[in-house]
Amino acid sequence: MKTVKKDANYYILTIIMFILSLAMISPLILAFFTSLKPLSEVQAPVVTILPHQWVWSNYIDAMKEGNWARYIYNTFFVTAVTVTVSLIINSMAGYALARVPFKGRNTLFFTTLLGMMIPPQITMIPTFIMLKKMPLMGGNDIFGSGGNGLMNSYLGLIIPYIAGSFGVFLCRQFYLNFPDSLDEAAKIDGCSRLRAYFQIYIPLSTPVLATLAVLKATGSWSEYIWPLIITNKDSMKTIQIALPAFKQETGTIWNLLMAATIITSIPLLLLFIFAQRYFIEGIVTTGIKG
Amino acid sequence: MKKILSMLVAMVMLASLVMTGCSKAADQKDNSSQTGGQQNKKVTLVFYGLGQLKNEMDYFKSAIQQFKSQNPNAEFEETYANDADLNTKMNVAFASGSAPDIIYTSISSTISRAANNQLEPLDSYMSQWGGKDAYLERNLQLGTYKGKLYAMGVRADPRILLYRKDFFKEAGLDPEKPPKTWEEFADYVVKLTKKENGQVVRGGADIPTTNGSLFLAPLIFQNGGKIADEDNDKLTVNSPEAAEALQYVADLYKKGVTLVYDGEKLDELPFVKGKSAMRFTNLNTYVTMTTNDPSLKDKIGFSVGLERKSKAVQSGLICLSMTKESKNKKEASNFIGLVSSDNETWKRYEKMGVIPIKKSLQDKFISENPKVNQVLIDSVKNGITRPRTSWGAVYMNYEKAAYESVVIGNTSAKESLATLEKNMNKALQK
Numbered sequence: 001m002k003t004v005k006k007d008a009n010y011y012i013l014t015i016i017m018f019i020l021s022l023a024m025i026s027p028l029i030l031a032f033f034t035s036l037k038p039l040s041e042v043q044a045p046v047v048t049i050l051p052h053q054w055v056w057s058n059y060i061d062a063m064k065e066g067n068w069a070r071y072i073y074n075t076f077f078v079t080a081v082t083v084t085v086s087l088i089i090n091s092m093a094g095y096a097l098a099r100v101p102f103k104g105r106n107t108l109f110f111t112t113l114l115g116m117m118i119p120p121q122i123t124m125i126p127t128f129i130m131l132k133k134m135p136l137m138g139g140n141d142i143f144g145s146g147g148n149g150l151m152n153s154y155l156g157l158i159i160p161y162i163a164g165s166f167g168v169f170l171c172r173q174f175y176l177n178f179p180d181s182l183d184e185a186a187k188i189d190g191c192s193r194l195r196a197y198f199q200i201y202i203p204l205s206t207p208v209l210a211t212l213a214v215l216k217a218t219g220s221w222s223e224y225i226w227p228l229i230i231t232n233k234d235s236m237k238t239i240q241i242a243l244p245a246f247k248q249e250t251g252t253i254w255n256l257l258m259a260a261t262i263i264t265s266i267p268l269l270l271l272f273i274f275a276q277r278y279f280i281e282g283i284v285t286t287g288i289k290g
Numbered sequence: 291m292k293k294i295l296s297m298l299v300a301m302v303m304l305a306s307l308v309m310t311g312c313s314k315a316a317d318q319k320d321n322s323s324q325t326g327g328q329q330n331k332k333v334t335l336v337f338y339g340l341g342q343l344k345n346e347m348d349y350f351k352s353a354i355q356q357f358k359s360q361n362p363n364a365e366f367e368e369t370y371a372n373d374a375d376l377n378t379k380m381n382v383a384f385a386s387g388s389a390p391d392i393i394y395t396s397i398s399s400t401i402s403r404a405a406n407n408q409l410e411p412l413d414s415y416m417s418q419w420g421g422k423d424a425y426l427e428r429n430l431q432l433g434t435y436k437g438k439l440y441a442m443g444v445r446a447d448p449r450i451l452l453y454r455k456d457f458f459k460e461a462g463l464d465p466e467k468p469p470k471t472w473e474e475f476a477d478y479v480v481k482l483t484k485k486e487n488g489q490v491v492r493g494g495a496d497i498p499t500t501n502g503s504l505f506l507a508p509l510i511f512q513n514g515g516k517i518a519d520e521d522n523d524k525l526t527v528n529s530p531e532a533a534e535a536l537q538y539v540a541d542l543y544k545k546g547v548t549l550v551y552d553g554e555k556l557d558e559l560p561f562v563k564g565k566s567a568m569r570f571t572n573l574n575t576y577v578t579m580t581t582n583d584p585s586l587k588d589k590i591g592f593s594v595g596l597e598r599k600s601k602a603v604q605s606g607l608i609c610l611s612m613t614k615e616s617k618n619k620k621e622a623s624n625f626i627g628l629v630s631s632d633n634e635t636w637k638r639y640e641k642m643g644v645i646p647i648k649k650s651l652q653d654k655f656i657s658e659n660p661k662v663n664q665v666l667i668d669s670v671k672n673g674i675t676r677p678r679t680s681w682g683a684v685y686m687n688y689e690k691a692a693y694e695s696v697v698i699g700n701t702s703a704k705e706s707l708a709t710l711e712k713n714m715n716k717a718l719q720k
Contacts, residue, residue: 040582045563129386151388152367229382232336232369244372249342250574251556 028265035059035258042254055255062246062259070235071242072264078157078238079220085162086216087209094171095197099183109172115165120225128229131156156230157238161220167212174208175201210278214271221268239264333618334365335625336390338380340608341370343574345642346445350394353634357625364621373399384408384615391616392625397432397441397607398676398683404440405523405680410612410619411438412626419627426647428671432607435678436521440611442630445644447606448669449504449570451593457482457492457567458591468568468593472512475568475596476542482567483547490549495568496561497543498553502693503676503686504604505553505570508595509535511602511674517685518677525685528711531599536703540696570595570604573666577643592665594672605673645670681718688713 030049034042035058037051062068096102097109132149134140139147150156178201186196202209227238243264246257272279337354341347347370354366371379376395380403383389389408393400403409416422416439422430425443433441455465461481469475479494498505510517515531518524549560561569562579569575580587595603610629612622628634636651638644645666646655656663676682692710695701701709 043557043563043582045565125382125385128382132386132388148388225378228371228375229379232367234369244375245341247342247372248344250578254557 031258032262034254035062035256035262037255039253039255043251058255058259059263062256063263065256065260066237066242066245067234068239068242068260071237071239074154074157074236075221075238075240075264076267078154079217081154082158082161082220083213083216085158086164086167087212089163090167090212091171091202091205091209092197093168094173095175095201097168097172098175099178099201100193112165112168116169124225124229127160131159131230150230152231152233152236154236157227157236160226161216161223164216167216170212171205171208174205178204207278207281210275210281214275214279217271218268332363332365333621334367335392335618335621337366337368337392337394337625338376338383338390339368339370339394340373340376340396342372343642349638349641353629354625357628360628361621361624384613387615389613389615391613391618391622393611393613394444394608395611397443397609397678400433400441400609400611401435401678402680402682403611404435404438408614409440410614410616411440412442412612413439415612415623415626418623419630420632420648424648424650425630426649426652426670428673429607429647432605432673432675432678433609441607441609442611442626443607443609443647444629445606445608445638445642446647446670446673447572447574447608448645448666448673449508449572449595449604449606450665450669451568451570451595452561452576453568453591453593454561454564454589455591456589461567465591468591470593470597472509472538472596472598476538478568479542479547480545485546490546491565493548493560493566495548496551496559496566496570497539497548497697499543499548499550499698500694501553501690502539502697503553503689506536506539506689506693507676508570508602508604508674509538512596512598512600514599518679518682520678523679523681525681525711525714527685527689528707530704533703533707536693536696536707539693540703543697572606573643573645592662594665594668601668601672602674603669603672605670605675607673607675681714684717685714688717 033049033051036054036056037058038053038055041048041052093112097105097112132151133144134149135142135144137147137155138149138151138153140149141147150159182200183196186200191199222240223238224240227241231237231241239260243257243260246253246260337350339347339350350368350370354368358364358366369379373396377399380389380393380395380399384403384406393403393409400409412433419442429443429446430439433439433443451468453468458465463478463481469478475495479497482492482494483490484492496505507517510527510532513531513535515527515529515535517527517532519526549565551558551560559569559571559575560566561571562575576590576592579590594601610626612619612626616622630648632648632650635644635646635648636654639646639651639655645663646652647670652667656667677685679685688710691713692706695709696703696706
């Protein structure tokens with residue numbers, strides 16, 4: 001009797017989860033089918049889910065609208081560097097704030113947290129000015145004038161994102177979970193702080209690093225406003241800045257926009273699929289929902 | 291240790307202050323040296339342009355190439371974006387002291403920047419561009435703010451009346467006689483509406499349910515009203531003429547003669563989908579429709595629009611302007627001059643179908659296609675735009691609310707405009 005009740009619950013739960021999953025994935029499915037329709041079908045008064053005519057060439061046509069190889073390369077490069085460097089910086093900072101006792105540690109941590117409390121819109125213009133006036137960069141002189149600084153450069157796209165209070169906070173919370181005896185044992189064995197970080201803590205950090213990598217990669221890949229204001233050249237555009245090209249004055253070319261969106265979503269989907277196990281583990285261990 | 295740290299922080303702060311100060315001085319020095327005009331010095335012109343039409347972007351790219359070949363010392367850094375993104379970029383650029391040299395954007399955006407003292411008056415450059423007499427007067431008027439010219443019109447985009455001749459015939463109306471007055475329009479709209487089981491299946495005309503500013507504004511002007519006293523930066527929309535225009539729209543809408551749609555969603559326009567008989571719209575709508583379905587070429591008619599106390603046609607104007615901050619004004623002026631020349635103006639007509647807004651090309655343009663092009667020229671000559679004031683963008687939000695409260699709500703037009711005025715005054719005081 002008990003088994004029957006459990007089975008019924010199981011099936012009900014499965015159905016509910018299936019419906020919820022379908023609701024979550026339906027925009028992606030609709031985007032995929034729209035990407036395969038001719039424009040006349042997208043604009044037709046009668047809405048259909050499946051295309052009457054499957055136009056696979058939309059994907060090729062979408063990639064012909066602009067220098068998409070360059071946009072994708074730029075986005076890959078910026079995301080890869082941002083994620084790699086930020087993982088190193090954030091995990092080291094988090095480790096120091098969690099495991100290394102020093103005077104003013106808590107004050108420093110709370111100062112770091114301030115970064116999470118200030119909206120990016122407030123810091124956008126000062127950051128822009130700092131990067132544009134970066135001395136000796138992009139044609140600037142020692143006083144930061146005469147050139148464009150870090151505008152239209154990979155550094156300009158990467159630098160504002162490699163630090164970040166959230167990553168430091170996430171790593172600190174993760175490293176706080178380890179017992180003090182681990183540090184003591186390392187110290188007794190003659191292990192320095194740096195060696196302990198690299199040889200003991202980093203191998204144990206896969207969940208938090210995977211979580212941070214997914215969050216950083218998603219943030220960097222999807223970033224819109226910053227690349228919009230820091231780049232002026234077509235050759236420096238990222239995919240998010242290139243996508244609005246399908247929104248014309250005469251209307252949006254939905255089928256091509258959806259095709260380009262699907263293509264540009266694939267790397268993030270793959271990343272999430274591969275890092276899913278660690279990502280969920282990281283959420284469980286740090287209590288962060290992202 | 292603490293002392294050393296404090297000293298270090300103080301030194302860094304002092305150094306930053308000195309560097310910032312020097313940086314400003316250096317910028318000013320740069321400015322003065324360049325305006326001195328060194329003929330052979332390499333200059334980089336920064337161009338921010340509206341990029342919502344592919345052929346328009348292609349045109350500007352070719353014009354820039356041509357300019358560079360004529361001016362080997364000039365380099366261009368060009369960027370194109372849609373209206374919202376371009377405004378974001380410009381806001382940051384102006385706020386950080388790195389404004390572009392040349393801007394190509396809508397007249398409303400241009401005028402609001404002129405009101406914020408960000409643009410260079412162009413009157414003194416006009417003699418190099420053929421003089422004011424070479425251009426259609428209305429376009430120069432639209433580009434003028436408080437007596438100074440800030441915008442050189444490149445693409446006028448009037449919203450003419452497009453109508454379906456086949457639907458006219460079906461309703462027993464003469465397809466060669468589109469409505470000319472408010473009364474005729476109201477009568478035609480009812481006759482052209484097709485209903486099945488009490489439901490509208492084809493509207494008599496596109497009358498927006500929401501976001502109806504572009505539909506309403508010309509009616510206010512046709513009725514002798516005004517949205518703003520632009521010379522004095524004052525709101526004047528709370529008038530009997532404007533109230534009558536708004537009530538006219540609401541009464542028409544409530545007769546059930548149109549399909550529900552959002553005036554700003556270009557993908558949902560009933561007329562484009564064959565679900566409406568008339569629409570005030572730009573020529574691009576006609577081009578898109580006839581490209582998708584060439585058989586529509588013979589089925590769509592053109593008209594300037596309606597007339598009451600005066601003629602008025604809602605008209606977009608995309609224009610070139612020069613920023614006050616530009617360090618390369620001479621080169622920027624030369625570029626605007628090139629784009630405004632007769633040759634380039636005609637080239638834009640041939641390549642993109644852009645109406646040539648120069649007097650010298652008017653007859654040639656009309657002779658190309660008298661029936662349509664005369665309508666277009668008349669529309670440009672009667673063009674009106676959104677309020678050309680510092681608060682134009684703020685007004686649009688309040689006007690949308692006022693429109694909806696009358697058209698789909700139960701508020702009277704008079705009451706709604708009084709509320710609009712009150713809210714606007716409050717917002718402006720803030």
